[in-house]
Amino acid sequence: MNIDPLGSIGLSAFVAAIPIFFLFIALAGLKMKGHIAATIATSLAVLIAIFFYGMPTQYALAATFQGALFGLFPVCWIVITALFIYNMSVATGQFEVIKNSLASITDDRRMQALLIAFSFGAFIEGAAGFGTPVAMTCAMLVGLGFNPLYAAGICLLANTAPVAYGAIGLPVIVGAAVSGVDEMALSQMVGRTLPFLSCLVPLYLTVLMSGWKKGLEVWPACFVSGGSFAIAQFWSSNYLGPMLPDIIAALFSIVCTVAFLKFWSPKETWRFPNEPKSEGKAQLMYTGGQVFRAWAPFIILSLFVAVWGIKPAKAALEHIFFYKWTNPYLHNMVINYLGKQVPAVYNFNFLSAAGTAILFAWFFSIPVMGASMQTALKAAGGTFKQLKWPIYTIATILGFAFIMNFSGAAITLGTAFAASGSAFPFFAAFIGWLGVFMTGSDTSANAIFGKLQYVTAEKIGIDPVITMSANTCGGVCGKMISPQSISVATAATGMVGREGDIFRFTVIHSIILATLIGIMHYLWAYVFPWMVPAYEKIIAGAPKPVVDAAAAAAKKAATIQEGYMYIVGGIVLIFIVTIASRIAGAGPIKVAAGKDKAHFH
Template identity: 55%
Template sequence: MKWIQVIDPLNNIALSVLVAAVPILFIFWALIIRKMKGYQASLIAIAIATLIAILVYGMPIKLAVLSIAHGALYGLFPICWLVIMSVFLFNLTVKSGQFEIIKHFMASITSDRRLQALLIAFSFGSFLEGTAGFGAPVAITAAMLVGLGFNPLYASGICLIANTAPVAFGSIGIPITVASQVSGIPEMPISQMVGRTLPILSIILPFYLVTIISGFNKAKEVLPAVLVSGVSFAFFQWFSSNFIGPALPDVIAGLGSIISLMVFLRFWKPKAVWRFANEPAATFNTDVSYTGGQMLRAWSPFIALTIMVIAWGMQPIKDVLNSLGLYQFEFPGLHNAIQGTDGNLLPKIFKVNYLSAAGTAILIASLVSIPMVGLTYREGGNVFAATLKQLRFPILTIAAVLGFAYIVNDSGITLTLADVLANTGILFPFFAPILGWLGVFITGSDTSANALFSKLQYATAQSIGVDPVVTVAANVSGGVVGKMISPQSIAVAAAAGDLVGQESQLFRFTVKHSFIMLSVICLITLAQAYVFQWLIPVYEKLSSAKITAGPDVARGYTYLIGLAILLIALLATILLIGKKKDQTPSLVN
């Protein structure tokens, strides 16, 4: 017996929308007004959504329970797997004392908190988003800023907001790949259209971030550095997305922005170093210096991380790893048990890609890093156990959030909300980004939001005479500003910033900025649809008979051998440095 999804269960779309919005509105109320802990708000939201799914939408109890279980399991793997490994890697650098050297390096570039935030939260976070994605950038950069002495709330909030610019091209361009597969529009025109929207946000975002941190007047004091950071990032993002493709804009823009700002700061410094209120003055000790070898050793975990996540993003390596370590199964009782509104059965296949998962790449980087930073594997095991204890409540929160996301999607609640936005007529381009924003808020992933709504965006745009690439790209772009308030992202940032139980504060910190940026993207999309149509790329729709190449396993093995040699060389170099030089800093007379 198949259960059929419905969009208008009350036969009155206005009433159906009001009911469908209740679980979403509850999360806003619980976190902003009631100030609940994240896992409490998520569990209650699940209960509300389940009642609506069963009593209003007619979803069988068994399917509702299985849907929640499916989402919770996905929350544990691969999401929690990635978060645990990201925090574990950072904790290793702290336990070994190497993070003190990193802090010294950052202070040698600048002790100014405004500029440190740009380097780490904006530029380095964008680079990590391009390689790993799925929560790793926020987890790592928030932990780094807290380690540097940032207020945990500011560190986590800033990293969430900074993560908006690169999300569309995250994980080697996966969000755009999915949007292309679902909509039938080739990847390149979607990449080009997104690359003609987000660079505007990328120019604004650094100044916006610094204003949040220090206020408008203090932000103006570092305007030259802010412009270098934002303009360089926007240029590389535009260039790579329009002429190379969706896989590398974050990597290229992140690195380009880091290098541009570091070079600029060699020739320009702010008149006064800004720190947080009640924070001690900068204590950069010029009598302490570190050799190049010591600096290399301190940064080696993040070098290994970069190598691993880039390698894991290569399709030939993914193919090999999936051929060796992929277990998948049809979710019992749920697979093909729900019929979508388009008449197709919804497949529910759970994939445990335990080798190709990004979390596994970070685990390998961590295992390689343990001897490089001077720890024993016994000490590394103790750090891992402490990390699990540190993340026990965030793990519960993430599992609950994904359970909520799955029940609202499978029951049709999300489709009800989307249907109303899709029936706004000629104003639809303005509302198109809101669909992406809603999808990311619910699922925590721009990739998932594109899978949900790209087809709807395409069909609606065609019906009103707007080029579909505008609205499909708007789904991608609108989703990026939903990331900062997604309960899943909030839980990850809270875990990294040691704010477990304070998710409501973090949500209230980011929510207004999400709405402000969403409004900007809505206006840009509306203008692209009707005023600046010359910005729309020319393209042909993908052929349904498109032939896909088979996996190149031989090349994958070659890449893996090269990766192993590179990691061994890095490990040998670091260990050799460790034998030659003691890790205590040398004093300069």
């Protein structure tokens, strides 16, 4: 892997960035459809890999193919199954109950955005990650009557503060493992940075939706929503580690915000200009049991993804089925900039995938919603039709990300940023931002640039935990402009073909927030070094402890056994929720015109 094919890192970086420049121009300026822009950008990346980086054509095509496979599974699998549940909820009329229950708490669109896009979205991010929260919350907001463009933009913007601890802390865990930074220290450093963003984002959302005057009117609710999230995020990340901050913070934020709205409400209800004027908070038209039943599928979804995210449970599921495919045309064929062979292994972990957890939630939700199998399958079939182009776009974009990584182009761009010297803590955030823009994943950005961040930090004499935190936190700001994330949002809001509109909506906010993250990490490095956690640094070259094979096997068996217990316990709890929701929610439900009332029991 030659990271400077033209003999000038600046010139090489310019060439490496051509596909990225094209994506920006195509989406923001040319208003090109996402699948077309993704196809051209990926083609450009392949050509640059072959003709500038000297990558054999076979390797370049194999890398692109492997990325597309990853895009189809697990990424698209999550989006597909998440929309299974939403579409069935709409088809059975249960979503009308959800809408009414939210409107009875508040009919103010700003408050609904805080509860769903920010707090509930953070919970789903913590449990599943990888596009699930955007898919779920976008669909819910559109179902409530939000303008689709605003629903997509708001959900993408809200999905920033929780991303670093998404999927049970995976970005931090992977970042620590790849870079060599202590995992708890990285969790603490990220947890001392993102709470500032968590406090800001709710108010940012409301101002973006309704303008400065109307946005500032609801600052108390924003303060409660973001402040409660920030406090819980700081505490859990600094004292418990990276796995639970999102889930704990989201639940605390939801409870605090709902409780606050019982005693406080905006002076004037705000709705989008094209909506009819609000007639006041809606009256709850359903019994508590019926509301519980309508929300039960999403409770079941949360339980499934939470159980699936527990390490022992994941190990147990992968013990049952786990297929690993080694790409014969790419595996260990590429030597990276550290002189190590790059593996090309595709893991088909169907049972332990978050999308499969959501699929099981869909199965359990069929009787909860009172749907016939015909209705459920029809909703599922409609989902595939709805996602035809987004699936293609996501697969293509992941192909783009993989060819950028395997060719060395991504490292070229990172190295160019690293040449900034003492200003590197600021630019380190934009390396993470760029990584997430390319891959759609903070985890992937940390995997790509983790070692680069560590090595560069040591060269300029600052603690590597600062630059790794910058990479992680900067990455969360790139999520909202990632073509992968935008494709998920367009699929969930019915805006397929309008990816450019969403990109233009989010790009300036992405840059503003990434700049803020960069400034904070520059301050942590040189002005407020006491913000950096104290930890025991790993000495390079130190001998690794000898692992006893028998003890390791016994530990693995015990972990799997523990995982089965988690799974059984989780399913028992889900059965209880399923049965309780059917009993509590018994009775007729008003169905929107055109729905088949025979499907309700």
